[in-house]
Amino acid sequence: MRKALVVLLLCCLTLPVFASVPAAKDPVQPARLINDSTNLKVRRFDLQQMDAYRAQKAFRYDDVAPLHEGLWEKFWRWVWRQINDLISNKYSGGFLKYLLIAGVVAIFVFVIVKMLGLDLRIFAGKPKVVEVPYTESADNIHEINFNEEIERAIAAANYRLAVRLFYLYSLKRLDESALISWLPEKTNQTYIAELADPEKRQQFSRLTTQFEYIWYGEFFIDKETFGYVKGDFDRFNGKGT
Structure with a gap:
């Protein structure tokens, strides 16, 4: 009886050891390649459709030059x-x-x-001083023979003096028409302010600017430019001198 108990006890102690021993594995089987029999369809880009997209402004994401850019x-x-x-x-x-x-x-x-009707050759040097044999006094402005003096200045190609004469002649006509009251101590801006007609005032203001740039600013003008300035004075005065 005692021997039977000893054998039973030994069996119980060795049972976990045998239970933990892994079972023998099956031998590894080699991998097998399976041929894919799926029917594949190759797709390609539609080049014409891509060009159509490129031509649309909505599909331009940068400042790349257009594909069909001209030589210019x-x-x-x-x-x-x-x-x-x-x-x-x-x-x-x-x-x-x-x-x-x-x-x-x-x-x-x-x-x-x-x-402004000026000439850039004024920057080449200071123009020659023009001698004026009269002043803008109240006595002389109504005694100047403007037709004769202007023709003489134009014949001598002295266009700055001719512009001065045109301006004095315009002042004379305005004074004779009672549109201004001419006095030697008045400035050109005063005469502009005395003109009641807005259109007349604007025209004379433009002529005054041209005259002051050409005469007091000593700007040189050539024959072609003088023609434009003379046309402005003729239109303002309503007739030739």
Whole structure:
């Protein structure tokens, strides 16, 4: 009986050991490749449809040049690219930037001068002083033979003096028409303020600006420019001198 209990106890102690021993694994089977019999359909891009999308503004996400750009557009794109490269240059960029600004200012001044009917050759040197044998006194302005004096100034190509004579003649006509009260101590701006007719005042103000730039500013004008100024005076006075 005692021996039977000992054998039973040994069996109970060794049972967990045998239970923990893993079972023998089956041998690894080699992988098998299975051929895919699916019917594949190759799809390609529609080039014409892509060109149609590129031509639409809604599909342009950057500033890339159009595919069908003309020679004129290509030329200007190349010009602006060169200018941008020069300005971006750390050595010459600053100088070229101020040079471009100076060019824009020069063009603006040129346009203003031309609109006033002046000539840019005034910057070449100071014009010769014009001798005037009379003054704008109350006695002389009504005694000047304007037709004769203006013809003489034009024949001598002295267009600055001719403009002065036209202005004095305009003052004389305004005084004779009682549109202004001419006095030697009055300024040109005073005569402008005395004109009651707004249109007449605007026209005479423009003539006054031209006269002051040409005469007091000593601006040189050529024959062609003088023709435009003379036309303005003739229209203002209603007839030729």
